[in-house]
């Protein structure tokens with residue numbers, strides 16, 4: 458059984474980040490890291506140190522990563538659906554959406570408790586709060602999650618990605 462991969466995503470693939478987190482993959486984004494100086498060197502170094510697969514649109518960066526013994530995958534499409542499809546061809550990713558990881562900051566979520574009701578009331582639309590839905594919270598960045606109407610689109614994406622898998 459292959460270890461669950463962790464990812465590091467370059468600036469040009471920013472939309473991939475939230476999707477990988479929805480599928481509960483530990484994912485860092487170049488956009489969030491604020492690396493100083495030579496960003497490419499910083500990304501390669503981080504990928505190697507933390508055992509992350511570097512996802513990039515830059516072929517030269519893939520070569521640089523491979524020379525440094527870091528894993529890297531070239532992702533060329535413009536569209537995020539095609540980008541995910543490309544990735545699914547390389548890795549047997551589980552593309553089942555789960556409420557495990559904050560899409561905004563990569564921290565693990567927890568189920569909301571009674572003490573979170575005030576925070577939920579502030580963050581969620583009132584009709585959602587009234588429906589007595591299940592909520593999750595991120596203790597790192599404060600974001601509140603629930604399975605609203607967007608959840609159907611997320612599941613649709615998940616189904617579509619199954620078609621990208623190698624037969």
Ligand SMILES: [Zn+2]
Nearest residue numbers: 559562595598
């Ligand atoms: Zn968060």
